Amino acid sequence: MEGRRVEMSQIRKGPWKAEEDEMLINHVNKHGPRDWSSIRSKGLLQRTGKSCRLRWVNKLRPNLKNGCKFTAEEERMVIELQAEFGNKWAKIATYLPGRTDNDVKNFWSSRQKRLARILQKSGTPSSSSSSKLLKMKKEIPGFHDVPVEY
DNA sequence: AAGTCCTGCAACCGCAACTGG
DNA sequence: CCCAGTTGCGGTTGCAGGACT
Structure with a gap:
């Protein structure tokens, strides 16, 4: 038997794929780091605005010191x-x-x-x-x- | 060599704060 | 002023991968 039906919610959660990152970066380049929830309403990604914002702020934004330990x-x-x-x-x-x-x-x-x-x-x-x-x-x-x- | 235990990190949740209609 | 939608924040958790046995 198949466990869970494919999410009826059609909202993606969990780890981000490279294509999603690309899409998000592209959107920010066009519109700036705002209008997060429009990303989903425009059908660009199946992510909530919260999730998009979080991804941008924590991982995609330029000039982040990612993956290096605190000095x-x-x-x-x-x-x-x-x-x-x-x-x-x-x-x-x-x-x-x-x-x-x-x-x-x-x-x-x-x-x-x-x-x-x-x-x-x-x-x-x-x-x-x-x-x-x-x-x-x-x-x-x-x-x-x-x-x-x- | 193969489990099992730990750790650190990415991303989630709920609620607070803001915005505009 | 109220309400609905959106964004920001802090606490928490799930899990991948390293450490240990």
Whole structure:
């Protein structure tokens, strides 16, 4: 039996294909980075306006630092700005050329998890025996840039 | 060599904020 | 002013691929 019928919604979700990217870039080149929902109403793509905007802002826009890790300098800035503004990722991203709010958010989230792991390991003595989740045996990578509390 | 476990990232969701009719 | 549609934001999740056993 066929599981799901082909989406009645006719709205595509998930990873973007190269042709979709091309179509989106083309639209932005013609009309600028706006009118996102017209892309679907004109039948150019089966994506929601939200999805188009997100794709453009995070991956297609020119001058993005895609796929390269945050530098120590960028890391310092994020920490500092987060302390000042809180989780205002879009605002923080405006201080970091080539980085998006999603980049900053992901960076922060990963960092938080990393810190939590380290705390768990060094902090609570009893926890070391509890679950298999705690078998982070080897020393934490990048221990040098850890807390830096302010 | 082959699972299994983790991690990081792309993209989603819900709601808030804005816009124009 | 209200309402409907659109855009912006922050939190969250699913999964591909690397690390570990």
